[in-house]
Every structure is written in structure tokens, then in C-alpha cells.
Amino acid sequence: xxxxxxxxxxxxxxxxxxxxxxxxxxxxxxxxxxxxxxxxxxxxxxxxxxxxxxxxxxxxxxxxxxxxxxxxxxxxxxxxxxxxxxxxxxxxxxxxxxxxxxxxxxxxxxxxxxxxxxxxxxxxxxxxxxxxxxxxxxxxxxxxxxxxxxxxxxxxxxxxxxxxxxxxxxxxxxxxxxxxxxxxxxxxxxxxxxxxxxxxxxxxxxxxxxxxxxxxxxxxxxxxxxxxxxxxxxxxxxxxxxxxxxxxxxxxxxxxxxxxxxxxxxxxxxxxxxxxxx
Numbered sequence: 001x002x003x004x005x006x007x008x009x010x011x012x013x014x015x016x017x018x019x020x021x022x023x024x025x026x027x028x029x030x031x032x033x034x035x036x037x038x039x040x041x042x043x044x045x046x047x048x049x050x051x052x053x054x055x056x057x058x059x060x061x062x063x064x065x066x067x068x069x070x071x072x073x074x075x076x077x078x079x080x081x082x083x084x085x086x087x088x089x090x091x092x093x094x095x096x097x098x099x100x101x102x103x104x105x106x107x108x109x110x111x112x113x114x115x116x117x118x119x120x121x122x123x124x125x126x127x128x129x130x131x132x133x134x135x136x137x138x139x140x141x142x143x144x145x146x147x148x149x150x151x152x153x154x155x156x157x158x159x160x161x162x163x164x165x166x167x168x169x170x171x172x173x174x175x176x177x178x179x180x181x182x183x184x185x186x187x188x189x190x191x192x193x194x195x196x197x198x199x200x201x202x203x204x205x206x207x208x209x210x211x212x213x214x215x216x217x218x219x220x221x222x223x224x225x226x227x228x229x230x231x232x233x234x235x236x237x238x239x240x241x242x243x244x245x246x247x248x249x250x251x252x253x254x255x256x257x258x259x260x261x262x263x264x265x266x267x268x269x270x271x272x273x274x275x276x277x278x
Contacts, residue, residue, distance in 0.1 A: 050079030060260030193242030
């Protein structure tokens with residue numbers, strides 16, 4: 001997509017120059033210029049690599065690629081939805097359930113090279129210990145939940161920025177010409193929603209607050225690296241747990257799907273945000 005723009009600009013310049021010199025442009029010449037520009041746009045295709053954790057691999061969305069094993073890469077995940085819609089020249093899907101920033105650096109960057117034109121990544125939640133925090137909140141009550149969430153907040157503010165920097169630097173080093181799109185995380189709960197049972201409202205608010213902090217820190221690090229950031233909180237608004245139209249699993253079976261987007265969350269929450277930026 002980016003390589004087509006210089007050609008369009010050049011064609012536009014040539015047309016404008018012809019107008020200035022001759023006073024008019026024959027219809028056939030104008031149509032030829034427009035056709036060449038459209039051809040350049042249509043024949044350019046991305047070389048796309050999708051990195052990240054379970055929110056990128058599509059845990060909770062079903063229809064998993066059996067070859068992906070424990071990484072649980074879903075055919076309903078937003079990277080696959082984008083690939084199906086845009087038919088990039090190449091597509092590599094290395095996102096993996098449970099991944100942290102170090103796993104991205106050590107295990108997921110193999111497909112990246114100077115020809116990579118588009119990279120997506122969702123990462124940071126596992127570094128911050130959100131899975132453990134959610135387990136604590138569900139099993140150990142409000143006091144333990146708040147304490148564990150506060151630990152996560154301390155990590156997000158103090159340690160996570162450096163971990164994100166390391167992952168983002170590694171991506172840039174291997175794919176210096178790529179547009180990188182960083183996707184954040186949704187809020188888990190609709191406060192004062194329809195949930196009668198489960199964790200307390202104070203615990204839900206604390207979880208949402210930590211999720212907001214994670215999103216804000218991630219957005220800042222992405223911006224400082226020149227990456228695009230996709231905030232999915234607006235698209236998930238009204239679709240959190242305890243809403244009337246949930247796009248996130250609460251505690252469910254299999255247990256690993258808990259607190260992950262459903263197929264609707266991937267298609268309605270993540271995909272449009274990524275598609276607008278890619």
C-alpha cells in the first residue's frame with residue numbers, strides 16, 4: 001500500500017504538468033493515468049506477520065488450527081480475518097497463547113525481514129500477570145483481589161515499559177520497513193451491569209482500572225517507537241462481561257478460554273480497529 005503512493009503522486013504530477021503546458025488533458029490520457037494508478041494500488045500486497053499473546057492468537061474464539069498446538073491460533077482471530085479480507089502476498093501467524101514479551105523476542109520473530117511490510121502485536125497482559133490476578137480475584141475474595149491487582153499495577157508502571165521497549169526494538173531491528181500496529185486490551189467488566197453473582201463490584205472496578213493502565217502504558221510505548229496503536233476499549237464498550245451483549249468470556253469451559261474475547265469479540269472488537277490502521 002505504501003509503495004503505491006509515490007507512483008500515484010508521480011502520475012498526478014505528470015498529469016498536472018501536462019495541463020500546465022497544453023491547457024487541457026485528453027480524456028484518454030487522463031483515463032490511462034488513473035488506470036495505471038489503480039493498477040499499482042491493486043497489485044501491491046502486504047507481507048504481514050502477526051505476533052503476540054492469546055488475545056492475538058484468538059484463544060476463546062474457537063476454530064483452532066490443530067497445527068498450532070498449545071498456541072491455539074484461531075481461524076476467527078483478527079489477524080486471520082484481516083488476511084482473509086485482504087489476501088496479503090504472505091502471511092505468518094506466530095502469536096501464541098501465554099506469550100510474554102520475552103517469548104515474542106525469542107520465539108516469534110523468525111518470519112520478520114526487510115521485506116515485511118505489516119506487523120501486528122498484542123502483548124503485555126501476561127507479563128503483568130493478569131491471568132494470575134483474575135484467578136486470585138475469582139478464588140480468594142475482594143481483599144486478595146485488590147492486593148493482587150495493585151501488584152500488577154506496580155509492574156505495569158515500573159517494569160513493563162522496558163519489556164515492551166525490548167520487544168518493539170527487536171521487531172524494528174528485524175523488520176525496519178514494516179508498519180507496526182500495536183493492539184491493546186478491552187476492559188473486562190461493565191460496572192453496575194447485569195451480573196448478580198461472581199466477584200464484587202469493587203474488584204471489577206479494580207480490574208478495569210488496571211486494564212486501563214495497561215492500555216495507557218502500551219499506547220505510550222507504541223507511540224514512542226513510531227508504531228500505530230489500536231485502542232479496542234471503544235469497540236468493546238457495551239460488550240464487556242456483565243453487559244447484555246458480552247464479547248468476552250467470564251469463567252467458562254475450557255477454563256483457558258475464560259476472560260478472552262469470543263469470536264464476536266475478535267470480529268467486532270479487534271478486527272475493525274486493526275483494519276482501520278493497517
